[in-house]
Amino acid sequence: MNSTKIEGELKSLLKHNLDELTFQWLASKLEVIIGSNSTKDLYLTYSLLSSKVNQDESLKLNLEDESLRSYLVEQQADILQISRIYLLVSVLNENSEFFEPKVANLIQVADTGELVTFLKFLILLPNGERFKHSAVEALRTNIATVFEAICMNNPYPATYFNDQQWNQMYLKAAFMQLDLSNILEVDTRANKDLARIISDYAHERWAASRDIDPLFWRPVSSFIDQSLLEDIKRLLESESSKENISGALCCYHASNKEAKKLLENYPELYNQVKTGEVTWENAIK
Numbered sequence: 001m002n003s004t005k006i007e008g009e010l011k012s013l014l015k016h017n018l019d020e021l022t023f024q025w026l027a028s029k030l031e032v033i034i035g036s037n038s039t040k041d042l043y044l045t046y047s048l049l050s051s052k053v054n055q056d057e058s059l060k061l062n063l064e065d066e067s068l069r070s071y072l073v074e075q076q077a078d079i080l081q082i083s084r085i086y087l088l089v090s091v092l093n094e095n096s097e098f099f100e101p102k103v104a105n106l107i108q109v110a111d112t113g114e115l116v117t118f119l120k121f122l123i124l125l126p127n128g129e130r131f132k133h134s135a136v137e138a139l140r141t142n143i144a145t146v147f148e149a150i151c152m153n154n155p156y157p158a159t160y161f162n163d164q165q166w167n168q169m170y171l172k173a174a175f176m177q178l179d180l181s182n183i184l185e186v187d188t189r190a191n192k193d194l195a196r197i198i199s200d201y202a203h204e205r206w207a208a209s210r211d212i213d214p215l216f217w218r219p220v221s222s223f224i225d226q227s228l229l230e231d232i233k234r235l236l237e238s239e240s241s242k243e244n245i246s247g248a249l250c251c252y253h254a255s256n257k258e259a260k261k262l263l264e265n266y267p268e269l270y271n272q273v274k275t276g277e278v279t280w281e282n283a284i285k
Contacts, residue, residue: 003089003092003124003126004093005065006068006089007086007089007090007093009063009064009065010082010085010124011086011090012063013061013062013082014026014079014082014083014086016060016062017057017059017060017079017082018053018054018079018083019054022053022054025052026045026049026052026083026086026087029041029045030045030087030090033045033091034090034091034094034095037095037098037099042087042091042099042102042103042106043106046084046087046088046106046114049080049083049084049087053080053083054079055078055079055080057079059077059079059082068124071123074153075120075153075154077120077121080117081117081121084118085117085121085124085125088103088125089124089125089126091103092125092126093126096126100127100130103131104130104133104134108134112146115138115146115149116145116146116149118134119134119135119138119149119150119154119156120149120154122134122135122150122154122156123154123155123156123159128156128159129160132160132161135150135156135157135160135161136161136165138150139151139168139169139172147172147173147176148178150169151172151173151178151182151183152183153182153184155184155185157169157183157189158184158188158189161189163191163193163194164193166189166191166194167191167193167194167197170183170186170194170219171201174201174213174216177213180213180215180216180218181215181280181281186218186219186280187218189219190218190219190220190221190222190223191219191223192223194220195219195220195222195224195228196223198216198217198219199220199228199231202217203231206234212243214235214240214242214243214245214246214283215246215280216246217235217246217247217249217250218246218249218250218280220232220250221249221250221251221253221254221255222253222255224250224251224254224255224256224258225256229256229258229259229262232247232250232251232259232262233247233262235247236248236251236262236263236265236266236269242283244266244269245269245272245273245278246283247269248263248266248269248270248272248278249278249279249280249283251263252273252274
């Protein structure tokens with residue numbers, strides 16, 4: 001979905017959800033900001049929106065674009081967040097060369113709530129890759145809501161992160177015991193280094209007699225070597241049925257012939273996976 005269409009959809013959404021005075025106030029502020037390339041008015045408007053927008057009103061997501069509507073629902077968007085993202089999308093569409101550094105600076109000084117909004121909806125901004133520095137910085141934060149904003153149900157990391165950044169995010173999410181099923185595109189972003197990291201982390205947890213989220217193993221299927229095969233055997237022989245299932249799924253989707261052959265020793269698990277009774281999406285619930 002292109003940024004011009006996103007801007008139009010968000011504008012329509014605001015027109016149906018904001019009272020007329022607030023909508024006209026925002027429209028007039030945008031005219032000033034864009035007409036005079038006013039950094040001051042951009043920052044002031046972004047801040048004032050929190051006092052102008054009535055957040056008690058329920059949001060009516062009457063949008064033509066189903067993918068955008070679904071994304072806003074998934075991210076539990078509220079009217080203030082949409083107002084702020086619309087403001088940023090609008091100025092960036094009008095003059096990206098001038099406003100990109102201004103938006104980047106705005107995020108650097110944002111409070112936690114404003115930063116969470118920015119990260120959740122970063123994928124909607126035109127030339128979103130230009131703000132990757134802010135997204136990567138969110139991986140280092142100790143604020144859970146900020147980290148979750150970039151990694152949970154967010155397509156931005158899979159689209160723009162390199163393998164090192166992706167792996168850092170995935171490992172930290174596991175360490176924080178977040179729901180790994182909410183990380184998007186795990187299969188497509190799987191890589192050999194991540195498979196090794198998963199194995200190393202698992203050995204540390206096992207040595208400390210600590211549990212491991214069975215979903216943590218999902219990225220290893222295409223990279224099973226002799227060392228990882230021993231880990232998979234441990235999963236299949238575990239007393240935990242969830243670990244058994246994760247081991248079976250790793251084997252079933254593996255390119256390694258030994259792994260596939262190993263799964264044949266567990267006919268019940270093999271049949272559950274083959275028939276689709278268990279998948280990564282439904283198995284570890």
